[in-house]
Amino acid sequence: MTDNNSPPGSPKVNPDHNSEANPLPKDDSSLENIVRRFQDSMSLAKKHKFWETQPVGQFKDVGDTSLPEGPIEPPTPLSDVKQEPYNLPSPYEWTTCDMDSEETCNEVYNLLKNNYVEDDENMFRFNYSKEFLRWALRPPGYYKSWHIGVRAKTSKKLVAFITGVPARIRVRDEVVKMAEINFLCVHKKLRSKRLAPVMIKEVTRRVHLENIWQAAYTAGVVLPTPITTCQYWHRSLNPKKLIDVGFSRLGPRMTMSRTIKLYKLPDQPATPGFRKMELRDVPAVTRLLRNYLSQFVVSPDFDENDVEHWLLPTEDVIDSYLVESPKTHDITDFCSFYTLPSSILGNQNYSILKAAYSYYNVSTKTPLLQLMNDALIVAKKKDFDVFNALDVMHNESFLKELKFGPGDGQLHYYLYNYRIQNALRTSELGLVLL
Numbered sequence: 001m002t003d004n005n006s007p008p009g010s011p012k013v014n015p016d017h018n019s020e021a022n023p024l025p026k027d028d029s030s031l032e033n034i035v036r037r038f039q040d041s042m043s044l045a046k047k048h049k050f051w052e053t054q055p056v057g058q059f060k061d062v063g064d065t066s067l068p069e070g071p072i073e074p075p076t077p078l079s080d081v082k083q084e085p086y087n088l089p090s091p092y093e094w095t096t097c098d099m100d101s102e103e104t105c106n107e108v109y110n111l112l113k114n115n116y117v118e119d120d121e122n123m124f125r126f127n128y129s130k131e132f133l134r135w136a137l138r139p140p141g142y143y144k145s146w147h148i149g150v151r152a153k154t155s156k157k158l159v160a161f162i163t164g165v166p167a168r169i170r171v172r173d174e175v176v177k178m179a180e181i182n183f184l185c186v187h188k189k190l191r192s193k194r195l196a197p198v199m200i201k202e203v204t205r206r207v208h209l210e211n212i213w214q215a216a217y218t219a220g221v222v223l224p225t226p227i228t229t230c231q232y233w234h235r236s237l238n239p240k241k242l243i244d245v246g247f248s249r250l251g252p253r254m255t256m257s258r259t260i261k262l263y264k265l266p267d268q269p270a271t272p273g274f275r276k277m278e279l280r281d282v283p284a285v286t287r288l289l290r291n292y293l294s295q296f297v298v299s300p301d302f303d304e305n306d307v308e309h310w311l312l313p314t315e316d317v318i319d320s321y322l323v324e325s326p327k328t329h330d331i332t333d334f335c336s337f338y339t340l341p342s343s344i345l346g347n348q349n350y351s352i353l354k355a356a357y358s359y360y361n362v363s364t365k366t367p368l369l370q371l372m373n374d375a376l377i378v379a380k381k382k383d384f385d386v387f388n389a390l391d392v393m394h395n396e397s398f399l400k401e402l403k404f405g406p407g408d409g410q411l412h413y414y415l416y417n418y419r420i421q422n423a424l425r426t427s428e429l430g431l432v433l434l
């Protein structure tokens with residue numbers, strides 16, 4: 001089984017790869033290579049005009065164990081936080097996007113649908129649904145002021161967007177109030193004009209106004225400095241469509257019918273007591289999840305309200321299943337995935353790729369492999385084309401065996417204003433951002 005999947009799947013993959021991501025040729029002792037390495041390191045050092053000014057781990061500090069873990073800068077008094085928004089180039093103005101408004105939600109949806117993350121080859125683009133955006137942006141305690149848009153002053157057209165939502169993130173023994181930053185998007189026609197740094201500074205200012213000083217985010221680009229770098233893996237559920245649209249390729253010596261057979265799944269989950277999560281399960285799922293996540297170096301600190309919001313099933317947004325022991329009625333295992341379709345760009349036959357993304361999974365009694373196979377079975381029944389998972393938490397233990405193939409995109413995780421001394425292994429990360 002060697003079909004080579006390309007994203008998304010692995011979206012959040014960026015077209016302009018930084019030189020640090022390009023491995024050097026094997027023989028690196030020639031003068032040419034030494035000079036090139038030197039030039040690379042010089043350009044690296046000068047590369048990030050904006051990020052070099054921010055309280056984030058800097059490349060030059062990698063490996064410096066004299067720097068302590070924790071906040072890089074202390075909070076400032078709230079009265080010192082800039083009270084007015086940052087200046088935008090004069091044709092543009094700030095707007096706060098009210099996600100309760102059908103009209104605004106539509107505008108955000110369309111901006112992202114046409115301008116958000118694409119894979120390296122520009123074949124697919126994330127197509128977050130409106131219901132998904134409302135779910136992702138309105139968790140317990142959310143701030144409307146963190147849903148930030150930029151409009152063209154004359155036409156009022158929405159041309160850029162960035163969001164934050166509040167979260168408690170545990171780093172080792174410390175639970176830190178953070179913002180999770182997501183959906184940074186600048187209209188394709190306004191790229192490379194340094195609008196992104198202004199948007200990041202504005203969201204930072206609004207987060208500071210709520211007395212929050214740290215943030216977590218992911219990106220397909222390398223910035224100073226990832227806390228870990230993950231890989232997406234893809235499990236074909238509808239191999240014929242995936243091959244037809246160029247998401248995957250037929251492996252060598254494989255025919256279409258052998259490929260279809262290879263990925264075939266049983267009709268029903270195998271685990272007795274496997275069922276959809278319900279409202280009454282929130283306390284048990286919260287206990288299960290808190291206990292499980294406590295083993296990772298970085299993870300969310302979920303309470304029952306968070307679990308109700310983030311994990312209770314919502315049609316076409318989030319699916320969660322659990323195992324209730326038929327004997328004791330204890331809730332022993334849990335799995336979940338979210339729905340994130342991608343537009344298929346320029347294909348005659350198909351316009352949407354229906355993808356499920358593994359979210360949080362906990363096994364205590366059912367082997368994780370069996371639990372995830374049941375997740376694949378229900379995803380297939382729900383007509384997903386592909387099931388994606390990052391190599392975080394214990395996912396590596398089932399990826400190969402369940403016929404996931406590695407994607408070609410990487411996802412880098414970052415913390416803002418919080419230093420971690422050494423990069424984490426992906427299996428030490430217990431956080432999935434949307």
Ligand code: MYA
Pocket residue numbers: 012047048049050051052115116117118179181182183184185186187190191192193194195196197200203204207208212213214215216217218219220221223416417
């Ligand atoms: S990740 C998803 C990002 N979105 C996309 O990839 C969608 C398609 N692309 C675009 O819309 C644009 O290309 C974007 C950049 C908007 C990404 N994260 O305006 P520019 C830096 C952070 O000329 P543009 C997500 O949503 C770049 O290195 N920085 O560039 C999480 C350069 O800085 P420097 C990025 O291409 C977002 C500068 O921007 C990213 O027109 C987390 C160039 O600006 C990126 N993905 O627009 C944001 N891409 O010179 C950080 C480029 O220094 C949150 N750049 O290298 C930080 C925490 C804030 C809160 C803190 C609270 C305490």
